Structures are given as structure tokens and as C-alpha cells.
Amino acid sequence: MLHLRKIFLSASHVPTPSLPPLFPLHRLLAATAPASPEPFAVEDYLATTCGLSRPKARKASKKLAHLKSSSKIDAVLAFLAALDISPSGAAAIVAADPQFLCADVELNLAKRVAELTGLGLKRSQIARLIPLAGASFRTAxxxxxxxxxxxxxxxxxxxxxxxxxxxxxxxxxxxxxxxxxxxxxxxxxxxxxxxxxxxxxxxxxxxxxxxxxxxxxxxxxxxxxxxxxxxxxxxxxxxQSQEKIDRKMGILEMLGWSQDDVLTAVRKMPSMLTMSEERMQTTVNFLTRDVGLEIPYIARRPVLVMYSYERRLLPRHSLLNILNAKGLLYPELDFYTVITLTEKKFLYKYVHPYEKSIPGLAATYASYCAEKVPDEVST
Known part of the structure; x- marks a missing residue:
């Protein structure tokens, strides 16, 4: 990082009100770059000088293989430094858009800054915009x-x-x-x-x-x-395409849902149709076959379908089965009410009160949540 530090230190002496002072630096960097008898190692340069991790440097170097020296890279880094973008910020920009390093400072980047300044943006705002704008920052x-x-x-x-x-x-x-x-x-x-x-x-x-x-x-x-x-x-x-939406709604009908049930659920929670077909089918089957819920009950509470089967529905249902086997639950317990509790409240109501009477209950529930096969709880 020593070379990059020198670039940023030298750029810190450049006046910031306008960009032209960068350009002599650009030409100086290009003119003083030492000639190397060996091919320019882009990946190594991105890792050691630009601060990219080795995997990111390797990925970025594929788009910069045509570079024969560091002159363009150094000029762009100096440009970013003049906008008070930190070395880590510059590395993030390069990782997201490696070809940013190929942009001409005078004919491209400086013109973009001048345009944005003309719109009333401050240099600090432009510095925040660059990482989010990506390749569009380099376009007219x-x-x-x-x-x-x-x-x-x-x-x-x-x-x-x-x-x-x-x-x-x-x-x-x-x-x-x-x-x-x-x-x-x-x-x-x-x-x-x-x-x-x-x-x-x-x-x-x-x-x-x-x-x-x-x-x-x-x-x-x-x-x-x-x-x-x-x-x-x-x-x-x-x-999503109309065909994909229709197919997902058709899956619900194949699982026994009436058209009214489907429309009720979709109107209440349209985002359920963003689920994958496999996840939707797995969750609905679990709610109807394993939990024993009626389809109209689910359709009126479609958020049940949206909850994670592995991380919420199955672990909580399994724990309720343990408590039910011990006769510790009220018969009229509402599944929807239990599932919609926050994790903290669920532990408070259905795990912590029974840890002494059911040794290993908390560990068993944690295993369920971690998708591991738990040891049998003590009876």
C-alpha cells in the first residue's frame, strides 16, 4: 500500500476547488512511470497498490488485461483522492467497476464532475455518488x-x-x-x-x-x-411473467385451494407469489398435512406461507408437539398466534418456563432452528 499512500499524499496537496490541478499530476505520473522489462502484472498491482483482496483483484484484472502500465490507474486513483475518497473507498469502486480505472481523467471523469457541479452538487456529494452510480458515472x-x-x-x-x-x-x-x-x-x-x-x-x-x-x-x-x-x-x-404467476396460482389450486382461497390470499399478501414454486408447495403441504390447518384458515392468514419452513415453522411446531405431549398446552392454542410471535417472546412463553420440567428443551429447540437432528429430550 506504500505506492498508493504516496499517490494519495501527493493528491492531498492538490487544490480542491477545481480539478485542473489533477491533470499535471496525471501527465507527471504518466511521464515518470518507470519502464519495466516485464509485462505489467495487473492483478498484483490491484492487490498491492489498490488494496483489493486477492480474489477481487483476480476477478477485476480480467477486465484490465489490456493495460500495459500503471499510468492510467495511478491517474484515476489520484482523481479519486482529490475528491477526498479514501483508499478503501477507491478499492470498493474499483472492485465494483474495474473499468473505471480505464477512464480518461481529463476527457471523461473531470467532465462528469463539472456537469454535476453545474447542477449544484458539492464535491462531497459527488464522492458519495460515484460508488453507487457505477459505470453510469462514465457516460454522457x-x-x-x-x-x-x-x-x-x-x-x-x-x-x-x-x-x-x-x-x-x-x-x-x-x-x-x-x-x-x-x-x-x-x-x-x-x-x-x-x-x-x-x-x-x-x-x-x-x-x-x-x-x-x-x-x-x-x-x-x-x-x-x-x-x-x-x-x-x-x-x-x-x-415475473404472467405465465409464472399463473403457474404459482395453479399450484395452490392443485394443492386443494379454491379460486376464492387463492384470491383471498393473494389480495392480502401479493408477495407470496414471489416465492419459488418448490418452497410454496413445501410450506403449504406442511401447514395442511403436518400442522393440520384448514386451507381457508391459511388463505385468511397468508403470512404463514411466507415464514421460513426450516427456521420458524418446523422448529416451533416441533417444540409445540413436545409441550403438547406433556399436556402443557391449552387445547385451543392458535397456531397463527404462536408463529407470529417474535423469537424473544416465543422463547419467553414456550421455552424458558418449561426448561426445568423438560431437561434439554432449550437445546432441542436450538437444534431444530439450526436444522440439526437433536438428541431426544428427557422424559
Missing amino acids: SLGPNLAFWLPVFGSFERLLRAMKVNGGILAADLEKVGKPNLALLQQCGISVRDFSDTYLTRVLTRLPEYVQNAVLYIDKLGVPQDSPMFRYALMAFAF
Whole structure:
């Protein structure tokens, strides 16, 4: 890291109000780079100088194999240092977008910074934007896209939160993707500012035909657009084909669910259709066959299907069976009430009170949760 430290120390003496002082450094680095009789070892350089782990350096080097020297890399690192991006931050940028190191500082990166500064962004904000923007930071569409999305989200901070969920916002084609999706959401009464930090943000960069089809399908299901469930349904349906959704609903019918049962469950919890077909079938079979729940009961409480079979449903059901065998449970105990308890409350109500009367109970339950076969509890 000694070489990288020198680069960052030398860059710290560069005035920060404007970027031109970086460019003499770029030329100096290029001019003074010692010639090496051996081929430039990109992987080693990324690991020893850029601070990447060896696996990340190996992966990144595949996209930088054409580099013959460190001059471009050093210039880009100096550029990042001038924006007060730490060495670890620079390493994260390189790991996520190795070709960032191939960008021309004067003709590309500096121009992007000038454009963003013209939009009112501070250098500290630009430094925070770069890791999230990825490859789109190096494109000419960066400025226009940012100029469009900033007022849509209402602030730089909201836009930044949205980019943490969906890094493709600044890369999406505004005319073909961004604007049509935004207009459709607005027609549905949805404000982008309301979900800047949720997965619904991903809908903005989905192909518009998928979003349009999702809206039509949700309307057919009878989910009101002013209902919170409409947004969850949009997230569930905009990223799956109609055929896949129909197939999952068909699986429920094959498991004995009536169409009314299916519609009741989906309207209450559209996200259940984001489950894999195998997981859905396994969970429903467990609830009906092993637990003995009636299908209408499950349909009115579809969150039961969403809980992890391995980490919650099976461990808690197995523990309840132990307590039931000892006659320690009320006959009218509601399974839904038990399953929806937090882990802390479940332990408080159904494990800790019985540890003395049933030695090994806590360890047995922990084994269930760890998906291990437990020893028999003492009888």
C-alpha cells in the first residue's frame, strides 16, 4: 500500500476547488512511470497498490488485461483522492467497476464532475455518488439523468437512498423507460418520494410493458390502487411473467385451494407469489398435512406461507408437539398466534418456563432452528 499512500499524499496537496490541478499530476505520473522489462502484472498491482483482496483483484484484472502500465490507474486513483475518497473507498469502486480505472481523467471523469457541479452538487456529494452510480458515472447521460431524477425524488439524499436499492436509476433510458414508468406510477397515485428507500424503486427501471401488465393484472385481482397492498403487488408482479404467476396460482389450486382461497390470499399478501414454486408447495403441504390447518384458515392468514419452513415453522411446531405431549398446552392454542410471535417472546412463553420440567428443551429447540437432528429430550 506504500505506492498508493504516496499517490494519495501527493493528491492531498492538490487544490480542491477545481480539478485542473489533477491533470499535471496525471501527465507527471504518466511521464515518470518507470519502464519495466516485464509485462505489467495487473492483478498484483490491484492487490498491492489498490488494496483489493486477492480474489477481487483476480476477478477485476480480467477486465484490465489490456493495460500495459500503471499510468492510467495511478491517474484515476489520484482523481479519486482529490475528491477526498479514501483508499478503501477507491478499492470498493474499483472492485465494483474495474473499468473505471480505464477512464480518461481529463476527457471523461473531470467532465462528469463539472456537469454535476453545474447542477449544484458539492464535491462531497459527488464522492458519495460515484460508488453507487457505477459505470453510469462514465457516460454522457449522467448529467441529464441526474437533472431529471433530482426533482422527482425531491432531494439528493432521497435519490442516494434510491440508488442504494436500485443502482440502475442513472443508467436507465429516460425516454423509453424512466419517464413512462414514472407517468404510470403517478397515474396510479404513487409518489416516488414515498418509496425512495424501498424495493419499489426497482420498478422505475423495469421495462414499461412489464409494469403496465402488472398494473392491469392487479386491477383484475381487485386490489385497489389506493391500498398499501397495491404497491406490494406491483413489486411482486412487475418482475415475473404472467405465465409464472399463473403457474404459482395453479399450484395452490392443485394443492386443494379454491379460486376464492387463492384470491383471498393473494389480495392480502401479493408477495407470496414471489416465492419459488418448490418452497410454496413445501410450506403449504406442511401447514395442511403436518400442522393440520384448514386451507381457508391459511388463505385468511397468508403470512404463514411466507415464514421460513426450516427456521420458524418446523422448529416451533416441533417444540409445540413436545409441550403438547406433556399436556402443557391449552387445547385451543392458535397456531397463527404462536408463529407470529417474535423469537424473544416465543422463547419467553414456550421455552424458558418449561426448561426445568423438560431437561434439554432449550437445546432441542436450538437444534431444530439450526436444522440439526437433536438428541431426544428427557422424559
